[in-house]
Amino acid sequence: MKRIKTDLLVIGAGSGGLSVAAGAVQMGADVTLLEGHKMGGDCLNFGCVPSKALIASGKAAWAQSHGQKYGVADVVPYVDYAAAKDHVASVIAEIEPNDSVERFENLGVRVIQEYGVFLSPTEVQAGDTLIKARRIVISTGSSPFVPPIPGLESVPYETNETLFELREQPEHLLIIGGGPIGLEMAQAHQRLGSQVTVIEGLKALGKDDPEMAAVVLNNLRAEGIVIEEDALAAEVRGAAGAIEVETKDGRIFKGTHLLMAVGRKPNIDKLDLEKAGIEFTRAGIKVDDGMRTSNRKVYAIGDVAGGLQFTHVAGYHAGLIIRSALFGLPAKERTDHIPWATYTDPELAQVGLSEARAKEKHGDALEVVRFPFSHNDRAIAERKTDGLIKVMVVKGRPVGASVAGYQAGELINLWALVIANKLKMSAVANMVAPYPTVGELNKRAAGAYFSPRLFENPKVKRIVGFVQRWLP
The missing domain is CATH 3.50.50.60 (FAD/NAD(P)-binding domain)
Structure with missing residues (x-):
């Protein structure tokens, strides 16, 4: 030894x-x-990196078949699923030397x-x-985490640790679990040409703000993904290429492949x-x-x-x-400034308190500011207007922010910075954002907080009237 x-x-x-x-x-x-x-652990080999690479393949296929609104003819993309997995492996290999x-x-x-x-x-x-x-x-x-669902021990299934090695494209992918992993992989596979059914025992994206989650779920369903909620898997049966999932209420879903994505x-x-x-x-x-x-x-x-x-x-x-x-210095964990994102299209991101939790904690002191993507010129130009920024504010300081929409994972960075450093909404309002950018949405959200204080305040109008009368 x-x-x-x-x-x-x-x-x-x-x-x-x-x-x-x-x-x-x-x-x-x-x-x-x-x-x-x-x-490199899970993130490099089985999680963040390969999933985002496969999502990128799905986006490329989707762009080919949905270009008409940009003046580009729609075409049916030829998807080589194995080549998409080669792309995934190549991305991992490029990052691998760092780890x-x-x-x-x-x-x-x-x-x-x-x-x-x-x-x-x-x-x-x-x-x-x-x-x-x-x-x-x-x-x-x-x-x-693979729950002990009766029959699962004799039916082939994938997890995030095996999915990225799969070379044969699923004809119909059944996904048990409607959280971020399940829905990211659902959309990637739907866009690459698979049929996808998501089976969720409670509510899809149930840990996120329901209003914001609805923006994402509505878009996923519009793309053709079947998302079944309140569908607790009770039994799995079948064999490779012919798998059935029966739920507690008797619903039966059939597919060729099964992905388990219920948690960690x-x-x-x-x-x-x-x-x-x-x-x-x-x-x-x-x-x-x-x-x-x-x-x-x-x-x-x-x-x-x-x-x-x-x-x-x-x-x-x-x-x-x-x-x-x-x-040997003191170090204390805090979580109020930790952001997270789900990389569906549109994306979903959160930092700090959600609206529901902010109401519980701050009561009447809470103000909720909303600003829609449909009022952002860059989002209009990109045809990405489905979305919303919501900021939870207490005495002028953001205590949480939720974003659902195009580049939500990028937009949340600013609010993470603001909350981490306990800045006020005025700091965001004072920022000058280049035009036209999606990032301008953050400044406009801050502006929506101050607008009623400036434009709907009789005191402000009296002051302006007084100054105008006496200004030389």
């Missing part, structure tokens, strides 16, 4: 773990990184390509290596956390607001910590760990 000592042991080479390892080693720490599967073993070893990180198992509060075994660490960061991420589970099974004195639940490892576990020498970040499951959250957690574990 080989034995090593290290300042910082990082278990898991996903987004958060890689950020911690790169930052710590460049600041002078001795860093050991463990990864028993693929460098590679070679890059991190060149930075000075000791990389061990094995899973880590705790032996004690400060010791971890990885293959034939025993590692004793001053501080440990668990960043093992999450994996697809934390990757904790291999860690033997009990031996390290680390508390956990089915949702993930328990952490305090500094991302520390019940073992004060061990941190947990990203999906495995059971909070918001987004790649950028893991990156944010990494920054907290650098501050705390390397410099």
Whole structure:
């Protein structure tokens, strides 16, 4: 058994773990990184990167068949599904070197390509290596949760970890789960020529603002995607090419392929956390607001910590760990400024409080400002006018923003900046946006907040009248 000592042991080479390892080693720490599967984790190999690449293929096909409104004749696109998957693989390969073993070893990180198992509060075994660490960061991420639906054990199905290796185009894809993953893949496959039925046990996009979610769902249904809600899967049967899903209320849906997209589970099974004195639940490892576990020498970040499951959250957690574990400075997690987006077309994005939660928290002090995409000249030029910005404001400060529409994932960035820095609506109103841009919508939303205060205020009109009478 080989034995090593290290300042910082990082278990898991996903987004958060890689950020911690790169930052710590460049600041002078001795860093050991463990990864028993693929460098880059879920995001690079099975999640954010491949899904957005396949979405791009779907957009290209959709553009060919929907150009008439721009004066370009519609054509039926020839879709080579296997070639689209080659595009996905190429995108992963282009990004892969940034997350590679070679890059991190060149930075000075000791990389061990094995899973880590705790032996004690400060010791971890990885293959034939025993590692004793001053501080440990668990960043093992999450994996697809597959519920125990009767019959599923004998029917072939895909998850996000297998879908991008599928070379045969599904004729009719059944998707169990109407959340972001399910709907992104539904639209990509519909646009590439598959029939798609989404089967959701509750409400599609149920974690998002219903008003904003409706903008997306109406567009997806208009494209031909069947979205069945309140359809809890009770049984799955059939074989490859002929699969049936029966719901609790007796509805039956037939397709050729099945994708399970009902949620995620934390990757904790291999860690033997009990031996390290680390508390956990089915949702993930328990952490305090500094991302520390019940073992004060061990941190947990990203999906495995059971909070918001987004790649950028893991990156944010990494920054907290650098501050705390390397410099001994206080670091406290906050979530009010964390944005997220669903990359359907149109997109859906959120930061801070939704309208419903803002009403619960702030009551009558809340003002909700709305501004439609249909009043933005660039959106009109692009024929992308289905959409809405909604900003929740309390005493002049935004406490949340929701965007549904073209480039919502880009538009939300400004509101994330505003909320993170506790800026007022006046900061956005004072911004000068280039014309014509979709980003001008943010400024117009701020203007909609101030308009009634300026144009419908008798006091303002009296002041202007007085000044005009006395102005030389």
